[in-house]
Amino acid sequence: MTRQFKQLNENATKPDRATEGSAGYDIAASETVTIQPGQIKLVSTGLAAEMDKDDVMLFIDRSSNPLKRGIVLSNSLGVIDHDYFPNEFKGMFTNISDKPVTIEAGQRIMQAVFVKYGLVDDDNASGKRTGGFGSTGEI
Template sequence: MKRQFVKLNKNATIPERATEHSAGYDISASETVTIQPDEIKLVHTGLAVQMEQDDVMLLIDRSSNPQKRGIVLSNSLGVIDHDYFPNEFMGMFTNITDKPVTIEAGQRIMQAVFVKYGLVDNDNANGERTGGFGSTGEVENDRQNTNADHQSV
């Protein structure tokens, strides 16, 4: 398998790197949304991503967002796992100003960087993803409670 972005709707923009030596792919909003002061809102990208099994895609805020647009990526760093495909990945943004902020469809809002990751020798993860955004929370908590006395510190 290779890495590739997949458009899920006609408003999506296939991400590109701005320069030959850029690490990040510019991710754009696929919809126009307005975020009220202190509000947290998911912004659609209209994209899914296919990756190698030992890849993770990190969603990173654009450095100009806080000063120029008054928004920040709420969770600081988004983590999109290999098994998230074919779900749409989105950005969660907070308006840090005292006025509404509008993100226009097609506007670059964050960057995606691919990273290889490793596992510990005694890894025993065997759960399966059951959905999209925020779908692993309950499964992880159940597994952590079940395996709590088997974990090393």
């Protein structure tokens, strides 16, 4: 089984789990970003994730983000497919507050959970990924 995070730059923070019972790996921002009220912004992590063919990595919002920080993951649940590697994965956040919100480099912004998935018997997907964010369709 192959499952690992790759740091793509010196600002990337290696993800870890807070406790032995934690399902999610804490993912931190690798840059400082300010998000204006109502604005949606991609936040770099400086990371890529290598995983097996039947793995998917799900991004889940930190429970403290909406109430304490005024931000939420814009797509509620992010999906990183195994063939996204070696591209950098990013978080997409919306500022739901009425004030600018600054995310600092090194600040934990979301959790990543690895999940095995299955395919239907008559699956016929044959396309190949040709890029990073939004590369399998229109954004």
